[in-house]
Structures are given as structure tokens and as C-alpha cells.
Amino acid sequence: MLRFISKLFRKHAPPLPPGSSPEKLWKADFSSAEASGFELPDEDRYTARIVDGGLSLELHKGNLFAWADAGDYRYGDASIEAAISFGAAGPKRSAGLILRKADDSSFVYVLVSSDGEVRLDAVFNGEPRAIVPWTACPWAAGSDGVVLSVVSRGPRFIVMVDGRFALEAEDDSVDSGVVAFAAQSYDGPATFRLESMRIDSRPVEAEADYLRFARIVAADPDQRRRLAEGFFGLGYYVPALIQLRKIADRGEGNARDKFLEAECLLRLELRDEAAAAIDACLVIDPSFDEAIEERYNLLYLRGDYAGLRESLDADPVRLASSPRLLNLLGHAFYNLGSWPGAAEAYGKAAAGDSSMPIYSRNSAMALERTGDLVAASAAWLAAARGFYDQEAWDDATDCSHRLRQLGFDAAALDALDGMLAYGRGDVAVAETLLGKLVKKGRADAPASYVYGLILSAAGRREEAIRSFRRAVEMDTDKPIYRYRLAESLFMAGERCEDEISAALEAAPDDGWSLNLAGQAALAKGDAATAAESFRRAAAALPDESDPAVNLSQALSELGRHEEAVAALGDWPEHSAKAANRLGNALAAAGDLEAALVAYRKACSTGGASAPELADYRVNAAAALFELGRLADAEEFLRKALETKEDARALRLMGDIASEYGDLGRAEMAYRAALERQPGDAVLLGRLADHYLSRRRFGRAAAMAEELAGVDPEAAAIARAAIRAATFETIRCASCDRAWEAPKPTPTVPRTRLRGEPPDDSPAGSCPSCGKVFCVACRKEALADGRFTCPDCGDNLNLNDDRVRWVAIERIKASESG
Template identity: 35%
Template sequence: MWQFLKNLPFIRLFRKQAIDTEELKEERWVADFSKPHKARFVPETGPTYESSIGKQGLALALKKGLQFAWVEDPLYRYADLIIEGKIRLEAQGTYGAAGFQFRRADDSSYYSFLLSTKGYFRFDVLFNGTTMPLIGWTEAPDFHSSEGEYNSVRIIALGDKFTFIINDKWAGEIVDDTIPSGKLAFAVVSYEEADPETSTGQGNITGRLQALTVDSRLIEVEAVHLRWNRFIKIDEKARFRLAETFLAMNQPLSALVQIKRIWKTAGAPRSQQELLFAARCAMQLSLYEEAEEYLDHCLEADIDSEESRNALAEKAKLLYLQSRYADLEEHAKGALEIFPQDPLLHTLLGHAYINLGRPDLTAEAYDKALSLDNENALIAQNAGSAYERLGDDKTALERYLLAGRLFLNTENYNDLALVIPRVLDLGSNDPRSHSLAGKYYFAIEDFHRAEKELALADRVGDESGTGETSADAAAGAGGTGGIGASGGPIGLDPAVPYLRALLLIKKDKRKAALALLKRAVELAPDSAIFHFRLAENLFLLHQNPKEKELWDHINRVFELQPDDGWTLNLAAQVALKDGNLDSAKAYLEKAAALLPKEAAVRMNQAELAYLHGNIDNALLLLNDDAVDDPEGLLAHQAGTILYRADRLEEAKAYFAEALKKCPERLDYLIDQANCLINLGLYGEADTLLAKAYDREENEAVLDLIGYIAYKKGEFPRAEAAYRLALERDPDNTSFLSALAWIYITMARWTSAEDCIQKLEHLVAPESVEYESVQELRERLLMGTTRLVQCASCSRNWRVPLEPPAAPPLRLVAEPPDELPAGTCIHCGKTYCIGCAKQSLDASGRFVCPTCGERLKLYDEGLKKLIADWARGASY
């Protein structure tokens, strides 16, 4: 009977229906966080985040900084909806935000609302992985910043219209139709690392959602939307804050709409602040008549206020934009009677004069503006142009130089590029012009032109005996790595020799750079960066950790900047080189505290660990993801340490990782090639070295190419590599020795002899290296001669392997005993004259003591010995 009943249709009504998670749902749902199985959100734990549900609601904790995480309601999709929730952030001293993602199509497309720990909210849309800000960070009304307090958030999404209510106060609105529907998620983001002194270890930031209501019933959504946008009075301050955000986002139309809505609903008259703001919006929209009307009303309200001063300047700009130069002159003169110390009004008056064809008054107006705002490079540039029109090139140059220095200090290279041609044209014989140009080209990494201009600054300065004061040099050195100086008049900007030295160092010409760095220090003895670079160069050049001059400059930096992390790091390197590990440790502890994320400091810490015998700890230091290492320095250092420990396979992997980050870096290519060579992987090493050679025709690269070619039996290629290397370094004994071995292997004896002779000239006889030269000489001798020995005594002779035919001999004197007497035709034994004298036949000729056969000089090599003696040679 039951079997029959359960198959009836009405019985199936009692079965639980399957949930369609892609259904577009219209419902009112209140999350019950006290019953996790009814909360919809699913707790999950990842390596850097964790979500949980409890009596206090939904919690999403981030275990590390600089990340964005969310937990999703997996059930339904919503289109029009109202989201109401109470949010709290436990930020533990760091900066972050929490909020909602809604209309989530997937992880790459959704709307995002966030409320930050600083009391600001923002609204964005992410579409196909691209973020588009809709409302930038805007102050939230009545934000509750106290620990433990929740902020209530209500989001109303009706079609393409979005309204945001924070703590029951209207906060913002926007229109956007990018995404029509999707799911809901609670999100938390951390914008910085946790403070190690305040972090509890329970997460960098924890976002809590205490209560959540979602209503997607269309009628209810429309009703709430109307209530908050039509019937509830919106705070004018909130609208104005939103308008300011839109203008900052370069959306003047949206900003002007908000201002006009304030005026539409407000009973009070328009304020000066609102009128001035509206005018600026209208000007950006090229609504000049409307903007002028707002400005005039602003001026009518209170002519002495700060808003009126700004309105006068804005109206002057408005007249300038409309090319109404006569009106601009009249307006600016009148405005200056009220605000005579306003540099902008003087500048705009200058604009009017220059367009009215009055350069004398233009220069006067610009100079007045510059006296009131002496850090404004654009005013100085305009003044230079005005004086140039007047034909006063000397004053024009001074204004252009001032503008150039100011642009350089603020790293405004686009405007500086416009000044440089005028400076070089007007001041071709002024060292300051070439100095400024050199700094500019150095800053934009046009090193070839920088080198040319800096050299000209040096030469012209020496010829003219004039230059900047060191204070000028310091002011003009911004944007070039913190160059500065102080003191009295000097003959040359100290930045010139300093930058010239840096350019030489880039070419690995540290020895040539040394004199220039010393010159820079002499010109600016109180510049810490100059002393640091000189000390660094001395150390890398001489590798002498006990050098007094090196420590003099390091200690001078400590006097000028006691807590300079980079100098502490350099001092640690010097101590490591000296084997003073305790001092290195002390320096590195201070450097790491000042530069905790710098790869260079971490590399020295790893080197210290390696020297203590702890390779694993060294690798642990170098494998820290918290250290920013875009150039692969840490991976390369790990490879270097493993290479030195003869763990070549592991070293190879780290070298490859470093090369992946910087595939064109020459030292990475060379070190990986060396590692591959030691592993016997000559083909792979050859490929890397070919790439390195394309990058730079470096002697070290050629040396390795030659070595591999020799090992592979490609002797002509090995020869070519070493000959190219010797063209760059003719007296390099290592290259000469390698080339000599190649020639010996190829049986090119004359070429080998040339190399050996050069080596014998270059290498000191008492040195260890001389033994290698002697070995080469021995190998050459063995390769070109053969040994002939007297069969009776120990006397022997070296004769050429392939001697030329000796000429007929005619002896006029008796040869000495040490020369060969001849060889026995029968037994093949050779005897010296001294031994052969013991066996003579009846006619007094030499005969073999063993066979009795006559000795003959049929060996061409032995003949040559006798012939040489006959010509007067001595042995």
C-alpha cells in the first residue's frame, strides 16, 4: 500500500526540492549566523586567510598583509537588491577595508563596495579582470572608528542606479550598467603589511559581518530606492563630498550634477564654496559662460574672502582660456588691487601682456610672480621666454637655468625637455647649461648624451673658471640619486664629476671613475652620497678591507648620516672580506633594521651565515617572499653560495631562476655558464654565452667561449675567441697562455712561440705563474724536436722533427767532443765524438764500438748541429 501511495504525484510535494544555484532569485533573506547551516556562507581556510561563522556573525581573517579575500554566498544570483549589513574591522594597526561584492558573475566580474579603517568608502566595478573606479575614496558619514563598534551599510541596486547609505546617512549614488546580475560575497582587503609590534598573529585584518539582510523583491527595492532618493532629505555636505570625489576622478560633469542637486533641494542660498567649485567643473567642461556666471556670483557674496581671491584667479584663467586678453589685463589689474601678493594673478597678467605684444611688461609681471612663488618652474620658464623676446639673452638664460633646476628637482622631465634646448642655445659657453643638460640626460637614461654634456660642462668650466655655487649645485641635483652639496663658491658643480664617475662605473671603468669621485668629494665635502660612492668604489676596485682611505670615507658618512642603512651594509661587506664576522654581524643587524626588505642587505646576511657554515640558514634568508627582488638578486646569491659549496645541480636551478627575472643580465649569464661548464654541459653553456656575447663583447665571455670551444675540439673558434679577448686586453697572461696551448694543440709552433715569448716578457721569473710558462716552453720543445742520445754516455741533443736539408759540410777545424760523431747504419746507435774517439778504424774514421761499422752523419738533424757549429754557433 505504501509503495503505491509514494508514487502518487501529491506525495512528491513533500520531497525537498533541489536548489538551482544559478536561479535569479527574488526573496527577502535574513542571515542567521547563530545557526551556521542556515547562514549560507561556507567557512573555509586557506594558507593566508580563514573564514568562520559564530555568534558574533561571519568573520574573515587575513593572516598576512597585502591581499584581497572574500567568502561567497553560493546559493542564488540577484539583480535588483538591497543589501543591509553591520560591518566591523579589527585592523590591528594596519590599513584595510571590508565590504561586499555583488552581482558577481565570476572572480573577474563584479561590483565592489568597501569601507576602510580610515573612515572612507569606495565603489568599483571589475569587468573581465579590469577594475574601473566608479566612486573613489569618499568620507563616510558618522563613521564609527572605536574598537568594537559596527558601521551599518545599506546598498540599493536598482537596474543601473546604485545608492549607498552608511550609518543611516546618504553617502553616495552612481549610475552604471556594466553587470546586470550575480551572486553576493563578503570581502576584506589589506593594503599594507602587519605591524610586527601590534600584530597578534590571528590575522593582519579581520572583517566581521554581524548582521545581513538581502531583499531582492523588485517592488521593495523600488520603494526603498524612492524613499532614499526622493523623500528623505539628503545632507548637502554628503553630496558636496561626493562631488569633490568626482572632480578628483576627472569627472567634472558628475561633480556638477551633484552641486546642482544640492541647489535644487536646498533652501539656503548658494555658498561661495559651492559656486567656486561649480565654476571649476564648468571650466573643465568648456562651459565658459556658465562658469563666468558662477564666478561673478561668488565675487558678489564677499569680495574679501579666500573664495573670492580664488574666484578672481579662476576668472582670470577663464578669460585666458577664451583668448580675451584685453579683458584679462583689465581684470587682473583690478584683482591685484585687492590681492597684490597673489602670484597666479601676476602670472596671468603676464600671459595677457605677452599676447598683447608687450614683452617688457610681460617680463616685469613674470618676475613679480616669481618673487612671490620662487619654486614655480613654469613661471621661471615663462620669464625666460619673455626676456628672450626682449633680446636680453643673459637674463633669459638665468631664468631658464632656474626653471631647469626646479623641473629637475621635481623630476618633471617633460617640461625640462623644453627648457634644455633654450639653455644650450643661450649658454653654449656656460658650464651650468651643459651641467643641467647632462643631469637631464642622465635622469632619462640617455647615457651617451649625458656623458657628452657632462664632459663639456667640465671642459667649459675649466676654460671659463666660472660655475655654480655648491648650493646651486645641490638645488639642481634633484632627480639624480640624491646628489647634494653645501659650501661656498666653486669652479664646477660637484654633481658633474660625480655623474661622470657613475657613467664610467656603468662601463666597469672603476679605476677611471676614482679620480672623478675624489674630485666630487673635494668640491662637496659634506655630501654623504659622494663619500659613500667613493668608499664603495675603493672597496670594489682594490678589494682591500684594511685600506685606510676606504674607512675614512665610510666613517665620514657615519658622521654626516649616522643611520645610513646602505653605508652600514657596505661596512658589513668590508668586514666580511676581512674575515671579521662579529663586526659584519653588528653592521648587518643595524642595516637590516633600517632596510628590512632590501635584497642587498639580505644577500650579505646570507653570506655571513654561509661563512659560519650554515648553508641552510643562508638559503632560508634568501628565499623570503617578503623581500622585494624583481632583479633576481637573492636567487643569484643562493646559486653563488651553492656553487661555492659544490652543490652544482641546486646552484644551476637558482641561477636559472635569477635569469628568468633578468634574462639579459651579463653576470647572471656568465655565472650560469660557469656552473654548466663544471657540470660538463658545454652545449647549454655555449648557448648562454652566445647570448651574453650579443649583449656585450666582454673579455670574460670570450674567455669562456674559448674554453668551451677548446673542450669541444673547435680549435679555430677557440683561437678566434682568445684573439678577440687579447685585442681588448693585450697583456692578459691568462688569455696568452690559453692561446699558446691552442696553438700547440694545433701544431702551429711559430704562433705558439710568439705567445710564449710575450709571456716570458710579462711574467716575473720568480712567480708561480712562470712555472706554467716553462711548462708551455717544454711542451713546445717536445712538439717541435726529438731527442737523440749518445749510446755510450749521457750526452744528448735536441734536433728539429722536420729539419731542412743541411748544406754540404766542409770542416776546417776539429769539432768538439760534445757534438755527434754519427750513427751506425747497422745497429742504429748514435755516438758523440768524445765516445767515438775510442773506436777508430785503421784510416782514423769513427766506427761503431758494437758492430764495427763506420759511423755516418745521415741524420739531417745531426747534420744541422755540425753545420751550426761550423757557422760559429755555440752549445
């Protein structure tokens, strides 16, 4: 009773300060944002909020990793459980927990994917590292959500998914830190829910959960196998061995387990133990082909060359079908000093697997020992070409050096060395070597092709076309040669349809050839055909943004704006070119605000050194100009002009200056743009309008004259505007005869007109109705010798300066005629 009463009056301990490590059971309360204890970020990229008794984490874009911290407390050893929902069905997404988050750049995290896989990773000082790669949990596949349980003790982690063992691993990157709910989107926006969460950091309870998960809960041996394979793939051989030994300790091992154990031991250079594991594997399954081959490999690694040769000779069927075993037989003969046998075995291995140039190199070394230098040179050359194809530049160079020592054809080796120099990035050396061969007519097809690449990159388009054409003529079976020739012709503005057709005939599903076919069709104005080619190219090149960007452009030209936006997929999130194209598509659809967002994304994604950055900034400025945000537009243009004196940027600068009324600056900008882009119709039209607005009609007329050479229709409109600004048309109210008077009308003398006015001269205007009549229409109805208005009866006069000027000019013309 006294104990009970004392509890009633006992003071509750104050809450621990933020950043401390409590030893208690905590359960999330999702009744409100305040009660939840979670930090709830609200950013452009993602949002966390409490909704319907759970925490909703909304990722607004693809390829985004985000989280919401569960308070400020730090946890080390703890047992954590979270019920997670993946939201509506859709593309793959994943969610889980961040553990021991020391800060935003150092933490451990576990994720479970919507297709039933789990992984564990560490990030330390911003550098990510996989602890366990994606590992299948078949029982969780297709589920709307999972219950994720994690218990950590020291560097050890055990993860359970829906109450079943998923993985275990060790990592000592971070010893304690904040816990957070985390999620990852991939192919687009995604929403996740944390339905419930508990953290138990009480030492006894956390230890009890660890022991229960580690020793009592039975782990499915297949799950341990999947875990072991994941460790092996990452090169974590000891953790893989631990999983395999745990399977064996329960008497559930099989031949595949023993083989994987042997592979781990081999990579740890424990050859005797590996041999024992291989023997154990073959006891379980004597027909295990991979184990049999590995046993032969172990004989070689342990130096038992005689035993290796005898064993392989006793297994002729397997030997004949395995290039790897033939290569091992060559090793046995070579180390026993039997050069002809080694050369024969290596040669058979090389013939059986051309993707392994090391077999050809081994054959070359053995053939040299036999004294057959001609055959050895051929093998060295085959090895060099194989290594070149694999971009193993050092190995290929070693082969080339050996061939020179053997006195092989110098032109062939110069071609090889030139291509190797190009592969290494030493373009100057490559150009020197290959250029000499081309001039001498000694370049083969590969050398001509690589030389064409060098010339193309240098802008020497015509020479590149000739070089690519030589490559095609020497080797008609290489689709890449035909593609490069077609591409160069297209870039040079020459006819390329036949070469594109030939490239597609050689490789009908080649994405780049299809993309080029689309570009050629689009250049001819056939957007429908182009769109179909780009669509096929995008399907063939899912990891390249160019076909999707081009498809979007073709669809925009067809007026299919929604499809143009959709065709880009999520490329705008990580491709500046695609983000810029998205801006163009949205601008074409009339959504300038959304277009501006896309252009800003292009500017930020491209980086300060991107060559297209100036173009993206000009596009953003154009959108801002149309939206009336002139100051922001001018700022973008200034930044664009800092990196590139672009005619379009200068033209927009002129437009902005015109809007501000700074006509002098506008003229300077337009003229600077015209210097960089002579004959541009838009700029000539701008300058014509500019001079017209300033009543500088002579210069306006000069611009219109120049414009006539590039855009006659626009020039006609400009001339009409100049005419309307400089002359006024006056018409006879009876016969519609027309005269033109200059604007403004020059000063006309008021003295009496002398001379006989011709019939096509104005007789005067009526002072009452203002109508004008010609002499021909009124000369038969004179009243007292004067012209009169047929409507009002009043005498016509020449008080209107315009009419008087025309009458004087007509009299002068008639007298001079």
C-alpha cells in the same frame, strides 16, 4: 477556506538552478556551513568558516584581498544589508561586499575601513578602477563593526553605513553577478566576521529601498561635500557637480561649495558658467582668496587681457605676494604686446616660486622680444634646469635647443644635454657627451656627478670615484654628491669613513647615508653600531626594504634572532630580498622548515629574470640538504645552475653526490666550483676531505698545502687528519718515546736483523700484554742476551710488523749516520 486548503496541497516550486537570478528575500543562516549557503575556501592565504553563529574570514597575510561567495545566484537590482565586525583592534583593515561578480576578474565592490572610511571600486577584465575613493564617514570611526547597506538599481549604487548616507555613484561595468563577503588586509594578518546578511531582490521591495535611500533618508551635506571632493580628485567632474548641486538645492551651500563647482566647470571648459559660480562664491565670501585668484585666471582664459591687467594693477598687495598672479599679469602684458612689462612680471613670478620653471620660460620668451638676449639666455637656462629637476625632459630639451640657437656656451649645453640623455635612459649618448667634457676639464658639478653614475653602473669604480670627487670639490653643499662618493669608496673596498661622516654631517637624517654607515660598520664587524644605523635608516626610508633587510642581518650577527625576524615586518610578503633574508634569519635560529618556506617565497616573488634568483634557489637547496631532502635540493640546484654557474651551488652538488656515494661526480663538482672561486677555504677543505676519504693522500696533502695559504687553522686540521690516516703512532710503555709506522705497514722481511739497534729503536713487543718498549729502557735488564717485558717477564719479539718496520728503519738510520 478553499484558498487555504489549496495552499496545503500546492506543490512548492523547485529551487532555481545555479547561475539564475532569483526574485526573493534571502537571509544567511550561519547555524552551519551547509545552511549558510556560502562557499568557504580554505587556502594557505585565507580561510572562511562558520564560527559561533557567524562567518569568519581569516586573512593570513598582509596586503591581501579575499572573499567568500554567497552562493551561485546572480543579482542585478537588489537591496543588500550586512553586519560586519573588524575583529580585534589593530592596524587598518577593511571589509565589505562584492556586488555583481560576473567572474573573478569582473565585479564591483564596496569596502568600509576600520578607521571609518568607505570606497566603491569596479574591476573589469582584471583592471581595477576607483568609482569613489576613500571617503570619510566620521560617525563610523573607531567602531568595532558596521552595518553596511547597499541598494543597486541599474548602474546606480547608494551605500549607507550604520543607517546614514555614505556615498552614491554610477557604474555600468557589470549588470549582474554573485554577491560575496569581502575583506582587505594591509599591514599584516586580520580576521573579520559577517554577523548577518540579507539580500532582497524582489523588484518592488528593492525599488522601495532605492527610493527611500535616494529621496527620503536625509544626506548630511558634509558627507556630500566629502563625496564631491573625492570625485573631483579622480577627475569625475560631472558626478562632483551633481553632489554640489544637491547641496545647493537644499539651501545648504557655502562659498567653498561654489568654488569647487567653478573648478569643475573650468575643467569641463564651461567658462561662462564657471565665472558665474566664482561670482556667487564671492557674494557669499568676498575675501575668498582662491576665488579671487580664479576670477583673474578666468579673465585670462576668456581673452580679456586689458581687463586682467587693470584688475591686477588695482590689487597690488595681492599681486606682490602671488607668483601665480604675477605670471597672469605677464600673460596680460605679453598678449597686449608690452614685452618689457611682461618680462618684468614673469621675472618676479620666477623669483617668487623657483619650483615653477614655466615662469622662467615665459620670462625668457618675453626678454627675447625686448632684444635682451643675454638676460633671455639666463632665463632659458634657469628654465632648463628647473625642468630637469622635475624630470620634464621634453621641456628641458626645448630650452636647450633654444639656447643653442641663441649661441649660448656650447660646453654648458653639452653638459645639460648629456644629463638629459641620461634622464631619458640614453646612456650611450650621455656617456659620449659628458666624457668629452670630463677629458677637457669642462664638466661642472652636476655633469661630473651624472658621469660618475654612468661609470659606476658600468663597473668602472675607480673612474667613478674620481668623477664623484670632482663633483664634491666643485659643490660641497650637495649631500647626494658626498653620499655617492662614500658609496663608491665602500664598494671599492677603500677607506670611506670620512666621506660617510661628511655625508651625514651634510644630511644627518638621510636614510641612504645612514644605511651606508651601517654597511660600513657591519663590514668592520661592529654589528651593534651597524644595527643602530640601520634602525635609523629604516625609520627614514619606510618605503624601502634595504634598511630593514640590513637591520635584520646585523641583528642575526648579534645572535638576536627573534628581533632579526621582527625587523623585516611585512617586507617578505612583497620583496624577494626581504623574503630571502627572512629565510637566513630563521635558518640561523635553527628553524629550517620555516626558512625553507621563506626561501620558496623569495624564489616566487623575485620572478624568473631576477638576478638574485639563483642565490635564493641555492639557499633553498641548502635548507633542503640540511633537512635530508636531497632530491628536492638537487632540483633547486639544477635550476640555479641553469641561470648562473655559482660556486656555492656546485659545492652543494658535490655534497649531495657525496651523500649518494657518487664520489666521482662529487670530485668533478668540487673542482668545477674551485675553478670559479679559486682559493676558497671551504672548497679546498671539501676536496682535502674528499681525497682523504678515497685514500688519495697525495692529492689530499696538496689541497691542505693550498689551504694553508688562506686558512692555516683549517689546514692544520686537514694535515692532522691526513697524518692520522697514513701513519700510526707506537709508544714505549716505559718512557713514552714515540715512533710512527705507515698505514698500511709495508711488507717487512722476516730475516734475522743484523746490526746493533740504537737506543731510540723499539726493542720489541711483549707477546703476552702487547706492550712495546725501547732499547734504552730495556738494555740494562737483558735475560740471556734478550730484551724482556718488565711486567710479564716474557721475551720481547719483533713479530708485530709495525714494530719490526720501525726497528729496521731506526737501524738503517743509525748506520747511515
